[in-house]
Amino acid sequence: xxxxxxxxxxxxxxxxxxxxxxxxxxxxxxxxxxxxxxxxxxxxxxxxxxxxxxxxxxxxxxxxxxxxxxxxxxxxxxxxxxxxxxxxxxxxxxxxxxxxxxxxxxxxxxxx
Amino acid sequence: xxxxxxxxxxxxxxxxxxxxxxxxxxxxxxxxxxxxxxxxxxxxxxxxxxxxxxxxxxxxxxxxxxxxxxxxxxxxxxxxxxxxxxxxxxxxxxxxxxxxxxxxxxxxxxxxxxxx
Numbered sequence: 086x087x088x089x090x091x092x093x094x095x096x097x098x099x100x101x102x103x104x105x106x107x108x109x110x111x112x113x114x115x116x117x118x119x120x121x122x123x124x125x126x127x128x129x130x131x132x133x134x135x136x137x138x139x140x141x142x143x144x145x146x147x148x149x150x151x152x153x154x155x156x157x158x159x160x161x162x163x164x165x166x167x168x169x170x171x172x173x174x175x176x177x178x179x180x181x182x183x184x185x186x187x188x189x190x191x192x193x194x195x196x197x
Numbered sequence: 198x199x200x201x202x203x204x205x206x207x208x209x210x211x212x213x214x215x216x217x218x219x220x221x222x223x224x225x226x227x228x229x230x231x232x233x234x235x236x237x238x239x240x241x242x243x244x245x246x247x248x249x250x251x252x253x254x255x256x257x258x259x260x261x262x263x264x265x266x267x268x269x270x271x272x273x274x275x276x277x278x279x280x281x282x283x284x285x286x287x288x289x290x291x292x293x294x295x296x297x298x299x300x301x302x303x304x305x306x307x308x309x310x311x312x313x
Binding site (some may be wrong): 117119121127128130131134136175179181182183184185186187188189190 | 201228230232239240241242245247253256288290295296300301302303304305306307
């Protein structure tokens with residue numbers, strides 16, 4: 086079975102400083118991994134996706150994530166946080182029966 | 198282009214009533230998924246449809262929940278005899294295909310259901 090653990094339920098950063106959202110996964114095969122973002126009262130938006138083509142994946146809005154098989158991690162980073170990055174972020178693994186398994190989510194707060 | 202749309206955006210109902218939630222997927226997407234987002238359970242899979250194949254209903258929490266997809270496009274999620282624990286945001290997603298380059302699931306804005 087596949088599962089995802091987001092290590093931080095809440096992350097607070099100052100505007101202009103780096104953001105790091107940690108995610109560990111378990112999978113019995115080479116997984117498809119995703120990061121989605123959900124702004125308040127909005128739907129889920131895809132940030133980026135890993136499918137084994139490259140271990141460093143670049144997404145929208147300056148976000149990127151690195152797949153590390155040895156650590157079973159898929160951490161999300163952004164060099165410089167913006168106020169508009171305040172949202173909830175979900176790390177997601179896709180199982181071989183086509184279903185998405187979501188982490189519990191990390192709420193990001195950006196301080197001015 | 199048009200994304201996944203869902204209706205209604207909000208629904209308030211009384212315990213014991215039936216509700217229908219609608220999802221219009223992105224045109225051309227063969228796969229359609231329903232998820233539920235609640236405070237206690239997070240985001241959880243309910244059911245998916247792929248083309249004309251039998252749906253995978255393994256995530257439906259009880260036999261009060263059912264879904265259909267007509268003509269390979271629009272889907273309706275029906276909850277019979279609603280209970281307070283059914284209160285949640287119901288999310289629909291669609292993808293071009295189940296696996297491969299077109300596997301990315303695109304989500305609608307959700308239907309917020311409140312059972313009184």
